[in-house]
Amino acid sequence: MAKISDQDVEKIAQLAKLKITESEKESYRSHLEEIVSYVEKLNELDTDDVDPTFSVQQRKQVLRPDETKPSLPREDALKNAPSQANGFFRVPKIISQDRGES
Amino acid sequence: MKFEPVIGLEVHAQLATNSKIFCGCSTQFGAEPNTQTCPVCLGLPGVLPVLNEKVVEYAVRMGLAVNCEIREKSILARKNYFYPDLPKGYQISQYEEPICEHGRVDIQLENGEMKRIRLTRIHIEEDAGKSIHDEAFVGKNESLVDVNRCGTPLIEIVSEPDMHSPQEAYQYLTKIRQMVRWLGICDGNMEEGSLRCDANISLRPEGTTGLGVKTELKNMNTFRGVEKALAYEIERQNEVLQSGGEIVQQTLLWDEAAETAHSMRSKEEAHDYRYFPDPDLLPVIVEKEWKQSIADSLPELPDVRRTRWLSNYDIPVYDVDLLNSDKGLSDYTDKLFGVVNDSKTAANWVMGDVLRFINDQKIEIHDCKATPDDLAKIIQLVEKDLISRSSGKKVFEEVAHHGLDPKKAVEKLGLAQVSDSGALDQYIEDVIQNHSDEVEKYLSGKDKVFGFLMGQVMQASKGKANPGMVNQLLRKRLEELKS
């Protein structure tokens, strides 16, 4: 049985930018534990001589020629945005400190 | 204690494709915000990315040119993090199995020696969009996001920590820029962000081989900025270590205007990108045949051409490196070398007249209408004394502007050098008649006056007289007057 700690749940919530309450924490912890235990069943298989599966599709690779296609009209691109200004998406100020690497 | 800097660079190069990496949106720079987007690059639910074949080809082109091993099968992975200019919540990149590994480039040091810099890897990935905070029209507590750049294809070129001074880093960057431009896969424009550079830097006691605690420098937007930022950070780390302190691992943002670096607030915890293979994308397969056809399509590389020029032509290294710095210029010069007798003279013409012309006109060399063959003809006209060197310059400009045959340009400009002794005798007689005082002085032994008389003849011919012949004929005529 896989063990998921409170710290694990907190970290996952933080990475997913979720705020969870103490009571939710316990519920998520037990759910996650069940899920991971279920998936752990796979470890019973001997996969020493099996290549890692990077894709479940058995197709040959599909590439696209380098050709441009019309983009969306800007009104459509911005249509579902909660907020917009001057043709931009408008979001709460994010300081670059939180930026990941690119 | 003396410390040695250890520097590794991560260079992002925007690939010069027409469309984005996973969708058909244009990659054109400078479009109105959010006019180059579609459901794929906006990260709308239910869409499927399809890889642009040119992206793979360009990455392999670069990999082969810098002696990398090319993976027959490489994996596109998701790098997960939240940022508003990354609509999907992850960037598609490569992690465990990048398309190119273990390369090398040779850079030239200031003392003329070559130094080998190893490349860890080159992988393909998508660019993020752009967030704007600082403009006047952006409110205090908001950021504006333009998704146009999102999905622009990039290669990230990661070096080993093989550089030991800001100058070496500068030379390395120059080399990478030369290569991507030479291969035609990126325009190399750092100011527009087509080429971006982050640096990892640490110090270690001289003579040791371990690695100290490193910092990462970001936000350097020019080549000189990279050099200055590294010099600044080396000095900063040196002061900390000399005074017995410890280097704190952190990311620093270079402020080009203030020539200083600011620490990004230290992260509460290290990033956890949770890379995993993107289930929407199949492995990238580069079969032997494809790899070979890309290899066959590579142009002669700058280092190879440099060596060939140095061994085949008698030209100084400085000239070679200048003429070889850009592929267009280098190809032009190479064609010219093929059709002239004297390569040094040809090199001088390109470095002087040709470069001046394209710089003045703000054009690329392939837009110059004077072909290498035209220039070779002009050089020959000068060699044969049919026109003077200064007329040659005018002829070149005429041909470069209008693309006519050099001989026609000579006629059109009326610049044919007069070597006909009958015509020259006439100029000489006129000058002798009109300057009897000076002729008297010459005859009485003031040899210096000869230069004046010579100048008068050249002026009378409007500069077209063959100076060598004028010299001879005038001297002869004056000697006749003596007796």
Ligand SMILES: [Zn+2]
């Ligand atoms: Zn798109």
